Amino acid sequence: MKKIIYVLLVFISVACQSQQNPKVKVLPAKEYKTLISKEKVQLVDVRTPGEFSEGAIAGAVNIDVNNDAVFEKEIQKLDKSKPVYIYCRSGARSQKAAQRMLEMGFTSIIDLQGGYMAWN
DSSP: OHHHHHHHHHHHHHHHHHHOOTTEEEEOHHHHHHHHHHSOOEEEEOSOHHHHHTOOOTTOEEOOTTSHHHHHHHHTTSOTTSOEEEEOSSSHHHHHHHHHHHHTTOOOEEEETTHHHHHO
16 A cells, blocks of 8 residues: 555646746746846736736736636736746646746746735
8 A cells, every 4th residue: 555655646737847837937936036127027817807807916907817818818928038927826726827828928937835825
């Protein structure tokens, strides 16, 4: 039984590592804040418009990842060759957005670890 559990843990660990993409960086709030304050960046809040209206990082544009048509159209307006800084409430939706953006050809995505909840 211990051997089976060990094999499963190794498998899960390898599977999780293989999902990481070097084009997507997840940064803690302090480092994220430093980078976005240095220069004008492409900053995208992927939460719903309702969440965005309750508070957002200054300079962010709202592109709701759960609204497929809007997300596809609006995210294409960004420069794919430059870094895009994204965040959501806690980090799950921004990872979904990052995956979709990679599929669209974006080359550098920086995600806020812990999302907007970690920002405040």
